[in-house]
Amino acid sequence: MDSIDNIKSSTNRDLLDKLNVTGQLIIIGNGFDLQCKLKSSYVDFYEDRYKGSIQQKLFEINTGTDLKREFRLLDGNLNIWDYILNGYFEVKNEGNPVKQWSSIEEIIELVINNHVAKDMFDISEEEDTFYFFSDLTEGIWSSDSSTGTPKGKYAKDRDTKTYFSFLESLTHITFTFFPQIKSEIKSENNTYPVKKFFLDELKKFEKNFSNYLIQKYNEASSNPSINYLGNSSELMETLIWTDLQLSENEKLANSILSFNYTTPFHSSNICQSIYCLRNVHGSINKNDSSNGEIIFGIYSENIEKDRKDDEKEEEDRTGFTKTFRTLFLNSNRFETNIFDYPVKIIKVYGHSLDEGDYSYFQSIFDAVDLYNNKAVYIYFYYSTDYDRKNAEQIKYDYFKKVAHLFEEYGTTIDNPYHGRNMLHRLILENRIHIKEISSTQPDATWSKYSDKLIKEHISF
Structure with missing residues (x-):
């Protein structure tokens, strides 16, 4: 399989469009950094x-x-x-x-x-x-x-x-x-x-x-007992190469959509396998804290207009939204895009799947036409090694979060019937998988819970 550098180095865009390239989108949240022993909670x-x-x-x-x-x-x-x-x-x-x-x-x-x-x-x-x-x-x-x-x-x-x-x-x-x-x-x-x-x-x-995160990043990166950079590279390699079914001549364009403020992959060989990296809410600069920028905030759809507010009041609150503030993170500096190549594989790890981030998933699912495009597969990975005592509960709670994500996404689809049976269709077509990242057994627990989740979270 050709390396991603071969894809990046070509200057002929028409040639690139003809290449047999599969786009893989990996979405990570704070659970990724926590799993790599960074104190980022x-x-x-x-x-x-x-x-x-x-x-x-x-x-x-x-x-x-x-x-x-x-x-x-x-x-x-x-x-x-x-x-x-x-x-x-x-x-x-x-x-x-x-x-x-x-x-x-x-x-x-x-x-x-x-x-x-x-x-x-x-x-x-x-x-x-x-x-x-x-x-x-x-x-x-x-x-x-x-x-x-x-x-x-x-x-x-x-x-x-x-x-x-x-x-x-x-x-x-x-x-x-x-x-x-x-x-x-x-x-x-x-x-x-x-x-x-x-x-x-x-x-x-x-x-x-x-400033706190830069301090912890530097400590975790320089401490051999923590080995943050090594851990993050190893975990990302696992995410990239797990559950791939590529032909011998097929190329892979890996894109990372990170909800974290860290960019550890620039410091390791793993970056050679990454076509595109986006930090959704900004990133720290471990060498110069004045040049890094991160944002907290709310989503534009959560801005409420109550009876005492006028348009000016609503505009005031817009300044706090992530959408508005992200506009100032110099997004135009990027030369690559996560959708430059058709995304056929979506993987999610370490993300809380809270409702505040549903708009991002909605945009991604719409972009790949998840309901109709049978070439798209989505994997949700989780870890339980941080709390083996409650492993079963962690698994089921995560499965419920995935189910709720698709319940909510279904409400945004124009065809109400398609919306109601979204998750059921993905299950029947074997296009959705939920599994522990360290597991070598395919969907060892998904089959155990899928029937129960269908009964609890899917309406027809």
């Missing part, structure tokens, strides 16, 4: 960032403290999103951080969509309707400019006391780090300056994580 970052009792002290900060001094004593890099995230964990999870990065983005989403009162403090909209940014802006607008203390805004009944205490602290933090904000607000109905402040603070939070 939010829990890892959380425990490193909030050493000791910082998270509790952070949430206890209130308007009666010297805020700048308190933040400096805790950590000079902390900002308003540290306070919000720790506040969420304190209120919802009894101080325990969530494990998935997608969950952090869900918290960002509830803030941007004005759902703090409802989702974080469980205040029913039927009981009382609150709008986070409007409430916060009004609090700033009515505050004493000399002290930054809100005047009378938060004298609420006991059912909403915690929510407004939280708002009061946020108002004080905003005043402390952005003292000119009141003059920029102009009126209590102008929430744009507050949202811009939150976005600027989010970028700082992202930079802090980027």
